[in-house]
Amino acid sequence: MLGMSVVMLSNGDDRKNVVLGQSTALSAGNEAALEQTVGRRYSHVSSPLSPQHFFYANSQKNFSWDNPGLQRRLWSGQPERAPQGLRPTPTEKRHLQKRAPRVLGTLVNIPSCLGCAPAEYNGKMGTLDHLTVMFLEGVQLTTPAQLLNSCLFYTSILDTKDKDRAPQLAPVLGQTPSSLSKTATAYGCKQNPKLYSIWEIYSAGADKMASSNDPRQWNYWVAYEPGTWLYEGLYIQGKGPELDEQVRIREYFENLSVAFANNCGGTIRVMTLDPTGLAKYGYIWGTKELPALRAKINSPGPNGVTNLIAIDAIDMTLQYMVDWNTLVATRQIAKEDPLYYDPAQLGGRDTCDQSTAYELNGQDWFG
Numbered sequence: 001m002l003g004m005s006v007v008m009l010s011n012g013d014d015r016k017n018v019v020l021g022q023s024t025a026l027s028a029g030n031e032a033a034l035e036q037t038v039g040r041r042y043s044h045v046s047s048p049l050s051p052q053h054f055f056y057a058n059s060q061k062n063f064s065w066d067n068p069g070l071q072r073r074l075w076s077g078q079p080e081r082a083p084q085g086l087r088p089t090p091t092e093k094r095h096l097q098k099r100a101p102r103v104l105g106t107l108v109n110i111p112s113c114l115g116c117a118p119a120e121y122n123g124k125m126g127t128l129d130h131l132t133v134m135f136l137e138g139v140q141l142t143t144p145a146q147l148l149n150s151c152l153f154y155t156s157i158l159d160t161k162d163k164d165r166a167p168q169l170a171p172v173l174g175q176t177p178s179s180l181s182k183t184a185t186a187y188g189c190k191q192n193p194k195l196y197s198i199w200e201i202y203s204a205g206a207d208k209m210a211s212s213n214d215p216r217q218w219n220y221w222v223a224y225e226p227g228t229w230l231y232e233g234l235y236i237q238g239k240g241p242e243l244d245e246q247v248r249i250r251e252y253f254e255n256l257s258v259a260f261a262n263n264c265g266g267t268i269r270v271m272t273l274d275p276t277g278l279a280k281y282g283y284i285w286g287t288k289e290l291p292a293l294r295a296k297i298n299s300p301g302p303n304g305v306t307n308l309i310a311i312d313a314i315d316m317t318l319q320y321m322v323d324w325n326t327l328v329a330t331r332q333i334a335k336e337d338p339l340y341y342d343p344a345q346l347g348g349r350d351t352c353d354q355s356t357a358y359e360l361n362g363q364d365w366f367g
Contacts, residue, residue, distance in 0.1 A: 124210045125233030131252055136259035139215045140201045144263045144303055151264035152195040153289055154184040154313070155272040155281040156367025162273040168314050179364035182356045183313050184271040189352035191341055195269060198260045198366055204355040220256070221358035223249050253365050254288045261292035265303040267339060268293055275310035275320050279327040284366050297324055309339060316343035 157166050157179065167176045169183055177183065181199060188195030202220035210218040210229040222228035223235055223246075234248045270285065272278060296305045310329060312318035319340060320329035333340050359365050 124229050126210065126230045127233045128248055128251055131255055133255050133259045136255055137262055140263060141203060141216060142196060142201055144265060147196060147264045148302055149266035150194060150196050151268055152184055152188040152197045153270040153285055154180040154367060155270060155285045156283045156364055157273060158281055165273045165314060175361065178362050179359065179367050180271055180313050181359055181366065182353055185353040185356055187271065187316065198257060199355040200352050201260050202256065221355055223252065254284055257284050257289050257366055258292045261289045265305060267307040267309060268305055269309045269311055271311045271313050273313050275312045275318060276329040278310050278322055294324055307339065309333065
């Protein structure tokens with residue numbers, strides 16, 4: 001036979017088809033040549049990637065299933081059965097418990113395709129260049145008129161005093177919370193007249209790809225949900241030096257908060273675990289929301305702010321008028337006061353706090 005031919009090699013029960021460039025007889029010399037050809041075929045090693053290649057960084061990582069750190073973590077589910085020397089350390093156990101509810105980054109440095117997400121994602125990406133305070137003011141589901149005297153903020157769970165009190169919220173929430181998001185939102189949505197927390201201001205609808213022509217319909221809570229417009233633009237693109245440093249996501253949350261505060265007016269309420277110690281709180285409430293509200297103390301028109309009232313997150317009958325400048329509680333608001341919101345109205349079913357489910361246990365986006 002001329003040209004290409006196929007030779008069947010037999011080795012026990014294994015058979016390989018080898019395509020040769022020309023007709024050949026199965027002599028001892030040709031067997032050696034074929035074995036060399038097949039050997040090269042099945043032991044082929046790709047040429048090294050250049051430093052400019054997209055996957056270069058991943059290709060430099062060495063990985064083995066025998067890696068002791070990986071083995072300890074794989075055995076963490078049944079540590080009592082782990083071989084000697086492969087039982088997870090207390091630190092590794094703690095990281096494993098937090099890995100589900102929080103975004104921490106990789107536990108073991110293994111090759112991955114994290115870097116390929118931006119290249120494969122072809123949809124719209126939310127970036128800080130687009131998600132400005134001005135833009136976010138315009139996509140809210142409420143108007144400034146609706147928010148007049150109806151804005152409810154909340155602080156973080158900050159120090160030992162707060163953390164000692166927080167477990168008292170567990171019977172209602174099912175667990176000790178890491179933030180006051182659900183408590184504040186549920187309280188506000190059951191009031192009459194209604195109070196709005198930030199979780200009701202922006203859409204949590206089905207449009208997670210920002211495909212609608214109406215940006216008010218986009219979902220603004222999917223920053224940690226892979227494959228969505230915010231995840232690709234903020235989480236993937238915004239990683240800091242460590243995988244658990246989402247700098248751009250934090251700035252995005254700050255922009256959401258300032259935009260919310262800018263559209264609020266009249267009496268402002270803030271829920272906290274320490275209503276007479278409001279000055280101690282920083283984070284988004286103390287560094288972003290509060291300054292934005294203070295800037296409107298003397299503003300003319302309906303969008304200016306008047307009163308600041310702190311509400312105890314556990315005993316909601318405790319409500320205090322607070323000085324805007326010193327943050328000192330000046331008096332407790334009596335039940336007969338028109339500014340008092342009666343927690344006895346809280347008997348209804350939660351109807352407007354679904355968005356808070358995007359904030360996983362262990363996180364506090366806006367405190």
